Amino acid sequence: MEMIKGSSMVIKMTRVLIEDGWSFIQDEFDVIVRAENKLTGEAVSFPSVGNLKRWLYEKALSY
Secondary structure (H helix, E strand, O other), rough: OOOOOOOHHHHHHHEEEEEEEOOEEEEOOOOEEEEOOOOOOOOOOOOOHHHHHHHHHHHHHHH
């Protein structure tokens, strides 16, 4: 992902997660719709931006 858009929390957390092996898939509107961790095999889909933000907040709390 070359360009991450969103609030500062979204930008900072996605960058941290990318460093930890996560990749993010965006739709045609540059909205993150899926996250995958190639190292662990974990994958998460986000049906809404709210789900994405909640997942990122939960991940941020574990760091």
